[in-house]
Each structure stands twice: as C-alpha cells, then as structure tokens.
Amino acid sequence: MSGEALRRTHTCGELRRSDIRKEVVLSGWVRSTRDHGGLIFIDLRDRYGVTQVVANPEPDTEIHRIAEKLRPEDVVTIRGEVNERPSGTRNTSMPTGEVEVVARGIVVENRAKTPPFEIADDVNVSEETRLRYRYLDLRRPAVQRSLIFRSDLCNQIRRYFSERSFIEVETPFLTKSTPEGARDFLVPSRITKGSFYALPQSPQLFKQLLMVSGFDRYYQIVRCFRDEDLRADRQPEFTQLDIEMSFVDEPDVQGIIEGLLVRLGDTLLGRKIQTPFPRLRYDDVMLKYGSDRPDLRFGLEIRDVTEIAREVDFKIFRGAAEGGGAVRALNLSGGGALPRQQIDALEKVAKDAGAGGLAWFKVQDGALTAGPAAKFIAASAQARFIEALEGKTNDLLLFVADKKRSVVAKALGELRMHLARTRGMIPNDVFHFSWIVDFPLLNWNEEEKRYEAEHHPFTSPKPADVPKLESDPLAVRARAYDLVLNGIELGGGSIRIHTRELQQRVFSLLQIDEQAAMRKFGFLLEALEFGAPPHGGIALGLDRMVMLFQGLQSLREVIAFPKTSSGSCLLTEAPSVVEARQLQEVGIRVL
C-alpha cells in the first residue's frame, strides 16, 4: 500500500454482523499472530477491543509477506473487508467474534521491540517490572479499565456538583508551608532565596477563603501532597474530591455526599446505595470496634466488662479497672475448639498492638474453663462475664485489660480485624458506609506535652461544648464527621470556625501563640474579620474511592504513574540529583 496515510474508520471493538461486506480501516497493536503457513490470523488490539484480521496468501502474496513478519505490539493500519466467519470458527468469547477483517492492505506504522512481558490481563509479572514499563502495563485491558472507570467517576462527580450549582475553583500548588499536620514538600524560591513554597497537603485554607468570597458552594478534584512514608493505600501525591459550602450544618454536607454516592452507585456500580448512612458516635465505635474507622461488614463487637472486672481476684483485671483503665472482651463464637497454638497466635496479635497480654477462657456449661486465669475468677463473676458477652458452651472469650483505655481499644480492634480476616467473616461485595461523628476536638500528645487537633485546627467545636474549651478541653466535641467504607476512611470534614475570636481561642489551646498564629495563619484570621459566613465541607480520597469501587488492593492500581513505597518512580527514576547550577540558582546546598 502506498500513497497517503489511511485513516481508521472503526475501532477494534466495534465491528459486528451488521458490518459484514463493509470496507473498513482499523489501526491498533498486534496482540498476537497465528501463522498457519498459509492463512495468518492477526489479533488487532486498541483500547476498545480486539478484532481478528485474516491474511490469505491468495490472491495477494504481498499482504501475506507483510503479515508473516508482524510481531506482538507492532503498530499497524489494516484496510480490508468485513467478512462473516465460517460457521464453527466464530469466537463467542469476544464481542467481535462473529466477524473478521480480510486484509487488503497492511501499513506497518511502527515496529515494536519484544516487550518485557506479554500485554495481557492474565500474565504473571512483578509489580516492579510493570512500573518500570508502565506505558506497556497501561496497555493491558484490565489496567485500562481502571483508568477509564476513574475518568467516568470524575465525570459523574463534575456533573453531580455542577447540577447543584457548585463551582470548581483551582487553588495554588505553590503555597505556604503550614507545619501543623503532615510534613510538607518544599519548593525553593529562586527569586527570594532562602524562602520556600510548600505543596498543599490539601486546599483547606483556600476553600475557606473562597467561602469568605461568597462562592458559597465550591468543589475541586485536586492533587494533594504529603511527605510521609507510603503504604499500599497511601501515596505522596494523591487526589481529593474537595468540597466546601456556606450556611450549612453537618447534615447538609453529609446529605450532599450521600446523594453523590447514590448517583455513583446508580451510574457506575450498578447497585443501589442505601441512605442515610448510619451516624455512629466516636466513643461508641472506639468501644465496640476498637477503631475510629470500623469495618461494619461483620459483627464480633467488643464489650466493656470493666465493672465486673473490678470485683474479681485476678489482679490484672482488677488493677486495670481500679486504675481508671478498662477491661473489654470479644466473644469468638465456637472458638472453644481452637488449639492452644492458634490462641497463642491471637495473643501475639494483641501484644503487637500494644496489649500486655491476652486473657482467654473457654465457656463450658455457664463457667469459664481452660484459660490460665480461670481459677482466679469466682463462679459468680464468671457467670456475669458470660452473661455480658452472651457466651455459650464452646465459645472463646478474649479479654484485654489495661490502665489505658486506648490500649485496650486498639488491641481488641486489631484482634477483631485479625479474627475476621483469618476466619472468613468478611462478606465480599458489600459496601457498608457510615458516618463517624462526635469526635473529640483535641487529643493530648504525651511526647510534646500539648493538645493537638484531632482533625485540624479549623474545626469548629460543638456550640454546647465551647464553654468547656479552657476548663476541660478533652471533653469538647468537634463538629466533625468521617466517612468510612468497609473499614477504610474515605474522607473527613467538618463545620469550620468562622469567627476570629473562636479561632484564636483554639489556636491558644494548641499552644500556637498570637504571634505564631499571625505568622502562620494571619491571612485566615484577617479574612475571618471581613464577614466570613458560617461554612463547612469535606474532602474524600478519590484514589481510594476508585480502588474500593474496583475491588483493588493498592492505590498504585488506580494511579497512572504511581510511586513505589520508597517514593520513587521506576519509570522516570525520580527523584534524581540535579545539576549544581540548578542548586545554585535556587540558593540550595546539599548536605
């Protein structure tokens, strides 16, 4: 074939019986060839699908000569006629399998080296190799589906918020470092040597300023940056769906998000999402599930038995109860049959989570047996424990006692998740959304001997608790809410502080003195004095949402070019050293 370039008329996923006898042009990548000596079959792939092309030596030997030299991943344009496949040779497993294109001309647009791995979904290849050749990995249909889903999700989000009069506003990436919270990525300023921008951990302050400006309903799909260690579900740069609204209360923000998730369920997931989501109090979930992001797809709730433990002879129990701590327990129904070795493994889980140990008992006819500590507990107390935990014969009761309630909660929370995972108690294909509410505004940082904001310093305290701000700070509840899905925090938000006075009081509690507050957040404090409306919002982790909706285990699967767990990009080899001249220009010396 010669002359001017052919333009494709169809994609590789498109041809059907109704196209038979049409003259078509397809472009794509050679997925595979099957050379029978005579006939050659070419599977041609693009992102829409695969179509079989046939090259017959008769009548055109030229085409056959080109076809037999084709190799996987060569890029070709093929002109030909759509034919019905002979009966018995149709492939019902592919959408285009009723037809094939008989090649009348083949243009090799570009040759491909042998790829390091076959471009197919079921190919076993290490993630390291995939990331090194990410552009090839992204040719695989399953990976393409993830990114296409992500694009569809963003489109639905934009439509949803646009329909509701929200405005998408872009906020700066080169901005001011705010040392509260996560570590900032810093960017040196060339013009003002010795000064630095920071990449935003979130557009928090800008969206609040937009409320002051009167933009009343804002959203943004926006990149955020945090210079902390990575995990399967944490990348140094990630995408948030960021929302802020004026003149709203908690239910307004929650309702908007619930409506969005219903829409996404209807349009993308093919499932009805039930609203409203349950509102669960922080204190309750910490007690019942040992976590502020409980996985509610299964039961196995933790019970507090501190009051019973107060009256037993077992020193560890009584000591914890009398020392202001807690004794709590899980009932593993039917766990009485567990061998000692497995119970020891459970104890290790509890200890790794910070517990001093794990007290366990088997239930037998209304009494505690088989646990090392059973003999220290009187029959009457045994009966009360069993009643509190709804124990039946052959159940296994697992107790953690500690003078710190947080230790008990964490250990049993970890144990609960461990048991659920290892014993197959977590149902697949269930989306269990919930709101966690009534968070404390502050927590006490023992190492730094100061209060910290549980969410961030701009979260409003509950009006009823404001009088306690100075007298009993830890009792102050926040107007904050976290959205949790299947044990993963999808997002969090709050009603914000919108007066300078209150904001200043909270800064004081956080031991940010007036001077420091002005230096770090002066622009916000000043803005609050120029008619800041009451406002609040939320931010959802978009990458996590895509990951969970797609049933994937790693954020790297839903980000086109992700970082490894050491923060490097295997494709570009970033981060890398830079030339001395570049350093000099920005006034930086490497230590």
Next chain:
RNA sequence: GGGGGCGUAGCUCAAUUUGGUUAGAGUACCGGACUGUCGAUCCGGUGGUUGCGGGUUCGAGCCCCGUCGCCCUCGCCA
C-alpha cells in the same frame, strides 16, 4: 527510623540435610513445518555478572558482613 519477606534466563519460578560436577523448567524470543486458528499446534535452537561489593571455605545461587532495589508492616500520615 524499626521489624518481616523477596532479588537466579526478557518474564514467572526451581535448584535436596546452612554448601559439592556443566544452574534447570514454563513462557517469551529466533529458525523450520503447517490454509480456519483464536493462549494455535508440532520440530529444533539461542539465551545466565544467581542485584552489587567484600568475606569464610578445597569448593558459595545456598553461609557471614555491607550495600542497593521492590513488597508488607509499626512509627508517621492536622
């Protein structure tokens, strides 16, 4: 920063009781045969700095030390 796992052919993995002849397999790749395949098939072949550096030993893929990379995890992530 701590703990654990991994690193052998382009890719995915194997290699016996802490060591013993020329490091194997599948797949990919190359060549040949083949006119209805679709993970084509059949025959033949090429392919190795065992991550890197050092050490122990008569002898190291295997043991020891260091180092680099990847994965998981604790700390960290307002």
